[in-house]
Amino acid sequence: MMEKIPTQSGARDQLLSDLKTVVLDAEAWLRNSGQLTGDEFKAAKAKFERTIVKAKDDIIRLEEAVVEKTKVAYKATDDYVQENPWKAVGVGAAIGVVIGLLAARR
Numbered sequence: 001m002m003e004k005i006p007t008q009s010g011a012r013d014q015l016l017s018d019l020k021t022v023v024l025d026a027e028a029w030l031r032n033s034g035q036l037t038g039d040e041f042k043a044a045k046a047k048f049e050r051t052i053v054k055a056k057d058d059i060i061r062l063e064e065a066v067v068e069k070t071k072v073a074y075k076a077t078d079d080y081v082q083e084n085p086w087k088a089v090g091v092g093a094a095i096g097v098v099i100g101l102l103a104a105r106r
Contacts, residue, residue: 015062018055025051 025048036044081088 015058018058022051022055
């Protein structure tokens with residue numbers, strides 16, 4: 001039986017939040033860069049760089065989660081086809097007929 005794959009909506013939401021922060025920080029940095037002193041400029045740059053690193057880390061984590069989900073889905077599909085080969089052939093044939101009919105209509 002197929003197992004339920006947990007969603008990664010929390011990771012996606014965190015990534016979107018981090019990317020919004022990167023954009024807002026970049027806008028603020030560009031807007032105020034002419035007015036910042038040396039130390040303020042260094043602090044703003046460091047904050048911006050930390051935000052970018054965090055967003056990159058979130059992207060990597062999300063990518064790893066997607067790869068893991070894909071592997072689980074592949075394994076579940078492979079197991080199902082191994083256990084039910086004729087059903088898989090029938091479903092494949094039915095999908096082929098539907099696609100053929102749709103293509104013929106155009």
